[in-house]
Amino acid sequence: MRAFRYESLPGRVVFGVDSALDVASEISGQRVLVLATPRGLPLARRLAQPLGDRVAGEFTAVREHVPVAVAEQAVACARSLGADCLLAIGGGSTVGTAKAIALELRLPIVAVPTTYAGSEMTPVWGMTSADGKRTGRSLDVLPSLVVYDPSLTMGLPRELTVTSAMNAMAHSVEGVYAAGANPISSLMAVESVRALASGLQAKDGLEARTSLLYGAYLAGAVFAVAGSGLHHKICHVLGGAYALPHAATHTVVLPHVAAFMDGPALAPIASALDALTAAEGLRALARRVEAPTSLVDIGFDPAKLAEAASLVAARVDVAEDAIRGLLAAAL
Template identity: 50%
Template sequence: MTFTYEALPMRVVFGSGSLRQLPQEAQRLGLRRLLVLSTPGQRALAEQAAALLGDACAGTFTEARMHVPVEVAEAARAAARATGADGCLAIGGGSTVGLGKAIALDSGLPVICVPTTYAGSEMTPVWGLTEHGRKRTGRDRAVLPRSVVYDPDLTVGLPVDVSVTSGFNAVAHAVEALYAPDASPIVSAMAEEAVRSLGTALPAIAADPLDTDARADALRGAWLCGACLGATTMSLHHKLCHILGGTFDLPHAATHTVLLPYVAALNLPAAPEADQSLRRALATDDVPDHLARTSAALGAPRSLSQLGLTEADLDEVVTQARAQPYANPRPITEPELRSLLRDALNGTLAP
């Protein structure tokens, strides 16, 4: 057996009440003027973090948006310069983490992350920016957060529907990591455990949103899913999600949730080891069917049409998807791609 695995330098603080350790994490990194980032909806949480930082807070920027529009990134970069920030604290979900990465990409400022969803992007050097209806992504060690503070208590108030789609978004990272061209036994072990954790935790959260053990399990699973994404190459699933988000502004986590069973149905027959790993993790003989049924049973959207995509949009998605190469366990023809998208649009899982 031969493989290559390059571990990413990452410090993680995990546990109930970990938010209170923010001042120590800033001090450990030598940061004295942090710009606190959030979405408008999490302004109160940003202010709580700012209060904990005290004199180490340079200000707040609470206009983070999904898919990181370039104009928002530029405004946040300007805020960082104006406040003399020597680092950023991103508190929230993938939108806020992505904004922190956009600032780091431009300035090199270190980022501390406090995730409040299960996106997993805080564990990766992957960045994304949306401009003129196109989402560009890339990898750069400069955007990798220096410290990640996981406090399960901050996810207890996350609504069940958001918890479910956020969790399936994370699962998609692990699924693609299992059949990535640069997969390794280390990544595969993390991916299988991550899917097992989320596969158990999400139904428990739906049954009791206040189940703190399930919340912690889901956050741990999301951490592992993000680490898998950070260590491997993205394939068809992520390619399509970036197009659907960047060009059509579809909600990020929900788009991942809807598409995942369809891409899995297309790819897993060409990736038998990944299929077996997912069967063990989910305790099923049919992974795509299990993903579709479970997400629907937990109240997630079942079709891209529910998210706002139309039949007329498919040509543009196909054109963009075929314009640039991407890693995938099997080649995908244009008719297959169009069929997958049409099935996902209508919510009927392909056989």
């Protein structure tokens, strides 16, 4: 066996049906800022209600890709309230906004995910501006507690369930060949892919949602340790430069990057999907669950292909012609 390093990140995870009902008892902060989207605010208020007057305020101006202007607004809100803890209830954008605050103010985050984004398990933050998407790593943004409650995902629409779960799968697929890949995280990656594929193809219900959330948790843990590679760099450029929906972009691009990166590292992923190659398995799964398979269908202008290839090539160690071919195949 080859030598490897595995870094176990700090943080606590609570997983189980109805576990979110007790989230208030896990919070020691006295000035809690609750973050949620307007749509998710009723749920957030219900879960935060036991905190009583320890809730210092709410922030609901959450936007996908965390625009810098929104991040600045959120930081100002937390600072003005004298917040000492952040309670983020929602998907990746909500957690991402909490991370923007934590990056600036060093406040602890308690995350209650309602999608399969996985951001809650990672020390990775990201923000977008006119210059595109900027990302970084800092333990200051890693949530100190994550509460996974499958019942909170029961109302997630099928279309969003599919793309969010495929986005999670991208963390695991890339995790087996990324720079920080190691035998421990690769084992988790394979288990994650199995759980996500099983949950997506099962009859919708609490058991399927539990499998999906379990897979997403593992995928986030893989991404946190193994890091990202070509796939995430492509998707960050496309999402930041062309305002494409985050999860759907990952869903469309994933099989094409898997084909480009095909090799021994991806063989366990292919096996988990019961396919000859990872790319073949991902394409077949996408067809079965009716996932989006075209960048054009999710809002990308094909006239921007050459420009997009140039933007991506500037950030990766891959020839621009190869990137253009990969993106063309995903149109």
